[in-house]
Amino acid sequence: MATRVRAPIEGLHEGLCTASEATAHYLTRVLRLGVGAAFVAFDPETSREADASIVAISGKVQLEIQGLRPARVVARRAVTFVQGLAKGDKCDAVVRDATELGVTHVIIAACARSVVQLQGPRRDARVERWLRIAREAARQCGRSDPPRVELLPWDDAMTRTAPDARRFCLHVRESAPLGPALLAALEDENAPVAFAAGPEGGLTAEEIAFASDQGWQLVSLGDLVLRTETAAAAVLGALRVFEGG
Amino acid sequence: MATRVRAPIEGLHEGLCTASEATAHYLTRVLRLGVGAAFVAFDPETSREADASIVAISGKVQLEIQGLRPARVVARRAVTFVQGLAKGDKCDAVVRDATELGVTHVIIAACARSVVQLQGPRRDARVERWLRIAREAARQCGRSDPPRVELLPWDDAMTRTAPDARRFCLHVRESAPLGPALLAALEDENAPVAFAAGPEGGLTAEEIAFASDQGWQLVSLGDLVLRTETAAAAVLGALRVFEGG
Numbered sequence: 443m444a445t446r447v448r449a450p451i452e453g454l455h456e457g458l459c460t461a462s463e464a465t466a467h468y469l470t471r472v473l474r475l476g477v478g479a480a481f482v483a484f485d486p487e488t489s490r491e492a493d494a495s496i497v498a499i500s501g502k503v504q505l506e507i508q509g510l511r512p513a514r515v516v517a518r519r520a521v522t523f524v525q526g527l528a529k530g531d532k533c534d535a536v537v538r539d540a541t542e543l544g545v546t547h548v549i550i551a552a553c554a555r556s557v558v559q560l561q562g563p564r565r566d567a568r569v570e571r572w573l574r575i576a577r578e579a580a581r582q583c584g585r586s587d588p589p590r591v592e593l594l595p596w597d598d599a600m601t602r603t604a605p606d607a608r609r610f611c612l613h614v615r616e617s618a619p620l621g622p623a624l625l626a627a628l629e630d631e632n633a634p635v636a637f638a639a640g641p642e643g644g645l646t647a648e649e650i651a652f653a654s655d656q657g658w659q660l661v662s663l664g665d666l667v668l669r670t671e672t673a674a675a676a677v678l679g680a681l682r683v684f685e686g687g
Numbered sequence: 688m689a690t691r692v693r694a695p696i697e698g699l700h701e702g703l704c705t706a707s708e709a710t711a712h713y714l715t716r717v718l719r720l721g722v723g724a725a726f727v728a729f730d731p732e733t734s735r736e737a738d739a740s741i742v743a744i745s746g747k748v749q750l751e752i753q754g755l756r757p758a759r760v761v762a763r764r765a766v767t768f769v770q771g772l773a774k775g776d777k778c779d780a781v782v783r784d785a786t787e788l789g790v791t792h793v794i795i796a797a798c799a800r801s802v803v804q805l806q807g808p809r810r811d812a813r814v815e816r817w818l819r820i821a822r823e824a825a826r827q828c829g830r831s832d833p834p835r836v837e838l839l840p841w842d843d844a845m846t847r848t849a850p851d852a853r854r855f856c857l858h859v860r861e862s863a864p865l866g867p868a869l870l871a872a873l874e875d876e877n878a879p880v881a882f883a884a885g886p887e888g889g890l891t892a893e894e895i896a897f898a899s900d901q902g903w904q905l906v907s908l909g910d911l912v913l914r915t916e917t918a919a920a921a922v923l924g925a926l927r928v929f930e931g932g
Contacts, residue, residue, distance in 0.1 A: 515910045542917050544909075583911040621929040663927060664789075665760045666828040672787050675917060676924025682908060683925035684866040 447473060447481035448581050450588075451507070454485035454492060459505050466503035469496060484586035486577055489513045491586050513586030518685065520634035522547040522607065523678065524599045526641030527556040528670045535671040537572045541579035541589055543678035544685070548576070548591045551599040555643035560593065569593050596649050599638070600656045607634035611658040612673060613650060620661040620677065628684055637677050642670050692718060692726035693826050695833075696752070699730035699737060704750050711748035714741060729831035731822055734758045736831050758831030763930065765879035767792040767852065768923065769844045771886030772801040773915045780916040782817045786824035786834055788923035789930070793821070793836045796844040800888035805838065814838050841894050844883070845901045852879035856903040857918060858895060865906040865922065873929055882922050887915050 449465050461469065469475050475496055483494035483505070491513045498504035523545045525536045533550050540548050550572065552560070560568050572591040580588035594602065603609060608627035610620060627635055638658060640649070654660055663673060694710050706714065714720050720741055728739035728750070736758045743749035768790045770781045778795050785793050795817065797805070805813050817836040825833035839847065848854060853872035855865060872880055883903060885894070899905055908918060 539917055539920070542911060542913050543921060544911065583913065585911060619928075624928065664930070666787060666789065666830060668787050668828065672784055672920060672924075675784070675920035676788060676927055679917075679921025679924030680928035682921055683864075683869065684929070685909070 447475070447479075448584065448586075449481055449483055449494075450486050450577055450581060451483040451494070451505070452485065452487065454483055454488070454490060454507060454510060456492065456507050456509055458497070459507060461503040461505050470499055470503055483507055484513055484581075486580065486586070486588050489587040515584050515586060517544045517546045517585065517587060517589075519544070519632070520547070520604070520607070521545045521678075521681065522549065522603050522634070522636035523674065524549045524551050524603070524636065524638035525670070525674060526551050526553040526596070526639060526645065527558055527560070527593070528641045529557050532642065532670050533572065534575055536674045537575045537589075537591060538579045539671070539675045540678060541576045541585065542583045543675070543682050544585075545589050545678060546587070548572070548589050549599045549603075550591070550593045551596045551638070552593065553596045553641050553649060554646045556641045557643070565593060596645075597652055600653050600658060603636045604634050605657065607636045609636040609638070609658040610661045610677075611638040611645075611650070611653045612640070612663060612677065613645070613660040614662065614667065618659070618661050620663060620680070623659060623661060624680060625684060628681075635681065639670065639673050639677070692720070692724075693829065693831075694726055694728055694739075695731050695822055695826060696728040696739070696750070697730065697732065699728055699733070699735060699752060699755060701737065701752050701754055703742070704752060706748040706750050715744055715748055728752055729758055729826075730755075731825065731831070731833045734832040760829050760831060762789045762791045762830065762832060762834075764789070764877070765792070765849070765852070766790045766923075766926065767794065767848050767879070767881035768919065769794045769796050769848070769881065769883035770915070770919060771796050771798040771841070771884060771890065772803055772805070772838070773886045774802050777887065777915050778817065779820055781919045782820045782834075782836060783824045784916070784920045785923060786821045786830065787828045788920070788927050789830075790834050790923060791832070793817070793834050794844045794848075795836070795838045796841045796883070797838065798841045798886050798894060799891045801886045802888070810838060841890075842897055845898050845903060848881045849879050850902065852881040854881040854883070854903040855906045855922075856883040856890075856895070856898045857885070857908060857922065858890070858905040859907065859912065863904070863906050865908060865925070868904060868906060869925060870929060873926075880926065884915065884918050884922075
């Protein structure tokens with residue numbers, strides 16, 4: 443079975459269309475596809491996809507889109523991951539891993555111990571970057587529904603997550619293990635779940651207390667100290683493995 | 688609770704000793720500790736540790752080691768992770784994540800589709816590098832027992848893993864999900880477990896068949912295509928979460 447080429451097309455509709463610059467570059471420069479080449483186009487906003495082909499490459503890249511259908515592979519469950527805003531490219535890695543592991547909503551949360559402060563144009567550029575990473579990771583892993591990504595203050599992140607979700611906040615000093623609580627939560631196939639983790643410096647006592655007051659359950663991943671990116675992949679990996687594959 | 692400084696000392700014994708160059712650099716240059724500073728010394732080979740202090744920094748760094756005790760945090764279960772030799776720094780990331788997530792034995796396996804071929808001095812240098820990464824990750828996450836790391840051909844990796852271990856080989860096209868089988872395996876608190884994953888190009892039909900013949904169970908992580916590093920962190924994260932934290 444050959445891996446099928448997949449490319450995101452916003453506002454996907456049946457008929458002829460012009461590829462965006464990024465998609466044109468990907469199809470004709472990165473993959474070196476020519477006129478007549480077939481691929482699967484997916485709309486990141488609507489989780490629909492369609493067979494597509496390249497019909498012209500002179501100047502703009504023209505595509506022909508066949509009938510739309512629901513995307514074959516989308517996330518099965520609403521999963522939110524709240525990641526405390528961390529330094530360097532740690533949040534990039536979390537967005538990428540979260541997308542691969544089936545998260546539907548990533549919230550990067552500005553915390554008291556977040557070293558980076560993002561405001562104005564830098565803030566917008568960073569969110570735009572995370573959205574690009576999510577879209578690209580979705581394409582690579584075969585999902586047609588990249589997660590929403592937004593940047594919020596910690597308190598907003600704690601209150602805006604669906605209150606019917608089973609919500610777990612990772613806390614190194616709290617002794618209740620995540621495993622049994624997560625397994626219980628997964629028994630309901632449709633129940634949304636949410637996880638939250640602090641920045642590399644950890645959450646403050648106030649942030650922990652606020653989460654707890656809002657109904658987040660404080661849970662531990664055990665004795666070893668995990669890096670921010672490893673904690674995210676570990677928790678979401680557990681979700682993935684125990685969702686039934 | 689302040690985080691305690693930890694440093695590896697090979698051949699740890701009670702009394703006075705001279706720090707290795709790497710440990711001396713870490714204590715006095717990276718952390719800028721001076722005479723009298725206290726830390727926890729651990730022996731990566733024997734999983735024992737001891738309170739220690741710096742007694743002199745003129746020329747060599749001299750240490751005083753107190754009575755040895757079993758290390759407080761070590762892996763609870765024998766866990767092997769076999770990773771197909773992958774390109775770039777992917778294997779570095781797998782060694783680091785595996786150490787944080789409690790693996791006791793990492794085998795990097797040379798596979799038919801491994802793009803890199805390591806032989807002679809380059810091979811030795813690479814294994815040495817992985818051992819350093821494991822030791823450093825153990826120090827950072829608080830383990831006193833970094834995993835063994837070795838490089839073997841795939842077939843040797845498949846046959847040398849303890850046959851009493853529950854062994855799972857990740858295979859994207861195989862439909863049995865990992866979750867239920869892993870939960871069953873973890874019910875025995877002392878049973879060793881082992882996981883194997885191919886390089887980024889995947890395992891060949893022959894490699895899969897060989898693993899299966901040797902008693903490895905072929906399992907899937909679901910529909911989405913995971914990068915090599917993500918797959919390792921996901922599987923080991925599931926192990927960690929369901930070990931009980």
